[in-house]
Amino acid sequence: MIFRRALITIDEEYPLVPAISPPSNLEEYFKTTKFLKKVDSLASKLLEGDRVAAINDKIFGVLEFEYIWYKDIMVDFYGRDVEINLSISGDELGDFEDAQYDSYTAFMNIWIDLQPKIVQTVLEYYKQKRHDLGYDVEFNGDYPVIESVEQIIEHITLAGIKIPYSSPDNAREVGIAFGCTWDSENGVGLRLVNEEIVDIGYQDVAI
Numbered sequence: 001m002i003f004r005r006a007l008i009t010i011d012e013e014y015p016l017v018p019a020i021s022p023p024s025n026l027e028e029y030f031k032t033t034k035f036l037k038k039v040d041s042l043a044s045k046l047l048e049g050d051r052v053a054a055i056n057d058k059i060f061g062v063l064e065f066e067y068i069w070y071k072d073i074m075v076d077f078y079g080r081d082v083e084i085n086l087s088i089s090g091d092e093l094g095d096f097e098d099a100q101y102d103s104y105t106a107f108m109n110i111w112i113d114l115q116p117k118i119v120q121t122v123l124e125y126y127k128q129k130r131h132d133l134g135y136d137v138e139f140n141g142d143y144p145v146i147e148s149v150e151q152i153i154e155h156i157t158l159a160g161i162k163i164p165y166s167s168p169d170n171a172r173e174v175g176i177a178f179g180c181t182w183d184s185e186n187g188v189g190l191r192l193v194n195e196e197i198v199d200i201g202y203q204d205v206a207i
Contacts, residue, residue: 053065055069055094057094057096059096059101059104059105060086060088060096060104063088063094065092065094068087068088068089068090069087069088069089069090069094070085070086070087070088071085071086072084072085072086073085073086075111075158075161076111076112077115077158078115078119078153082157082158084158084159084160084161085159085160085161086160086161086163087160087161087162087163087207088100088104088162088163089162089163089164089165090165097165097166098170099166099167099170099171099172100163100164100165100166102170102172103163103166103172103173103174104163104174106172106195107161107172107174107192107195110195114192114195116149117197118176118190118197119149119152119153119156120149121190121197121200122152122156122178122188122190122200123146123148123149123152125188125200125201126146126152126155126180126182127146127147129143129182130143130146130182142181142182142183143182155180155181155182156178156179156180156181156188157178157179157180158176158177158178159177159178159179159187159203160176160177160206161174161175161176161177162174162175162176162177162206162207163175164207167193171193171194172192172193172194172195173191173192173193174191174192174195175189175190175191175192175205175206175207176189176190176192176206177189177203177206177207178190178203183202186202186203186204187202187203188200188201188202188203189201189202189203189204189205189206189207190205190206191205191206
């Protein structure tokens with residue numbers, strides 16, 4: 001059962017989480033094993049009806065929920081501070097898997113070092129796409145000649161990072177989404193496993 005009126009303790013660092021009086025019949029809830037397991041994590045969560053609206057997670061920080069957990073973060077991308085969307089798969093209670101924490105931490109620790117490989121992969125993907133569409137022999141203004149990392153950077157915009165549910169083998173998985181000038185509808189997405197690029201395509205590859 002998910003209780004409607006709760007927050008036994010309040011996280012003092014985030015005063016936006018209001019003190020809500022506990023239900024009058026606590027005994028009913030304490031009989032529930034699920035409740036006992038969730039008390040610590042629920043104590044710092046804001047509940048809206050029967051759904052958690054925001055949490056202060058130990059690794060991801062303050063997140064909001066709307067079908068997926070998300071927040072805006074600032075990251076460095078090729079020497080520029082860029083605001084992007086960080087999204088994390090999870091249930092409405094915000095109980096994330098250890099593998100998701102590992103994925104995020106490992107990825108962010110080497111984010112700067114990964115960027116040249118990521119951008120080079122996008123460049124190769126673009127050149128192949130342009131060739132497959134025949135725009136290497138037939139002019140199309142949306143698919144100009146792009147031959148270098150410096151050029152491709154001017155045609156892509158880092159949009160988001162996705163931490164999906166963990167795989168059965170608990171591999172570290174991360175998705176990266178870009179906007180791009182040649183296909184504004186579909187963009188570009190990459191999937192990384194254990195910090196290695198394993199797939200690239202439209203943005204849905206990243207999600």
